[in-house]
Amino acid sequence: MHAAVVTRFxxxxxxxxxxxxxxxxxxxxxxxxxxxxxVGLIDxxxxxxxxxxxAGLPQPPYVPxxxxxxxxxxxxxxxxxxxxxxPVVTLSGTGAEGGYASVEVVPAALTAGLEGTGVDPAVAxxxxxxxxxxxxxxxGVAHLQPGERVLVHGALGGLASAFxxxxxxxxxxxxxxxxxxxxxxxxxxxxxPYDEIVVGEDLVEAVGEQRFDVVVDPVGGRLRTxxxxxxxxxxxxxxxxxxxxxxxxxxxxxxxxGANLALLGFAVGFYLPAHPELVRPAVQGAVDAxxxxxxxxxxxxxxxxxAAEAHRRLxxxxxxxxxxxxx
Numbered sequence: 001m002h003a004a005v006v007t008r009f010x011x012x013x014x015x016x017x018x019x020x021x022x023x024x025x026x027x028x029x030x031x032x033x034x035x036x037x038x039v040g041l042i043d044x045x046x047x048x049x050x051x052x053x054x055a056g057l058p059q060p061p062y063v064p065x066x067x068x069x070x071x072x073x074x075x076x077x078x079x080x081x082x083x084x085x086x087p088v089v090t091l092s093g094t095g096a097e098g099g100y101a102s103v104e105v106v107p108a109a110l111t112a113g114l115e116g117t118g119v120d121p122a123v124a125x126x127x128x129x130x131x132x133x134x135x136x137x138x139x140g141v142a143h144l145q146p147g148e149r150v151l152v153h154g155a156l157g158g159l160a161s162a163f164x165x166x167x168x169x170x171x172x173x174x175x176x177x178x179x180x181x182x183x184x185x186x187x188x189x190x191x192x193p194y195d196e197i198v199v200g201e202d203l204v205e206a207v208g209e210q211r212f213d214v215v216v217d218p219v220g221g222r223l224r225t226x227x228x229x230x231x232x233x234x235x236x237x238x239x240x241x242x243x244x245x246x247x248x249x250x251x252x253x254x255x256x257x258g259a260n261l262a263l264l265g266f267a268v269g270f271y272l273p274a275h276p277e278l279v280r281p282a283v284q285g286a287v288d289a290x291x292x293x294x295x296x297x298x299x300x301x302x303x304x305x306x307a308a309e310a311h312r313r314l315x316x317x318x319x320x321x322x323x324x325x326x327x
């Protein structure tokens with residue numbers, strides 16, 4: 001197989017297109033002929049070396065990639081409910097590596113069939129994992145209830161953009177998004193199901209008297225602190241990333257108990273392996289939102305050889321949807 005390999009931690013130029021032996025699935029695994037691999041910020045952070053001391057995450061040389069779509073190539077021992085040639089998509093709990101390749105081996109328990117869904121492979125890789133993550137975060141962690149209001153930061157981001165549509169399917173009464181001032185015009189032209197999109201730097205003034213039961217924050221930094229001022233009593237904030245890059249930011253915890261608020265961290269890659277029984281309902285929730293046209297499915301596909309370019313675009317913020325690699 002051919003694969004885009006990270007040869008060392010560092011800048012995007014560390015990628016090298018390499019030929020490797022075809023992997024063979026072990027017990028409980030399947031191998032996939034990859035048609036599309038999604039490129040995410042977590043891939044960028046790992047390549048940069050931000051998590052190089054964290055146990056369980058890859059060390060160079062390695063092949064990045066969490067989420068892929070394709071067809072089943074082979075089944076490992078004990079795998080049931082799948083067949084060779086079946087279209088599938090993997091979720092983010094499969095690990096932190098392996099996707100930027102023409103063949104990937106993944107746990108069958110964290111793979112979902114696409115047959116009969118009407119979702120094509122590019123959309124599947126781009127939208128299903130994030131929408132399934134949003135479903136899990138909103139149902140299992142934030143416990144969103146019908147009639148509640150949701151605030152989503154980084155409204156156009158790959159993960160964030162899945163939340164408004166899934167929240168709608170779960171009965172949210174209103175969804176407001178935030179973006180950087182420079183992205184406001186593009187955001188307001190988006191077809192995503194937000195009631196309103198405002199400038200995050202002006203959050204408190206921009207939302208006025210509105211209060212939110214659930215805040216989705218993949219951005220971090222000052223925006224995280226400002227959000228505490230616009231949360232309703234018993235509000236829950238989902239911490240799902242740190243795209244703003246402020247790794248030193250802290251939250252005034254006395255504000256939490258005084259206002260009856262909760263901050264809830266959620267990393268699907270560490271959650272799903274412990275709860276594989278949630279894969280099917282999460283994917284069904286994702287597909288429902290996609291079928292209703294509520295999930296952002298704007299994609300741009302680059303050849304696998306341009307993995308470095310895909311990472312550069314994520315780093316400089318020039319991505320207006322999801323970037324995919326096609327082996």
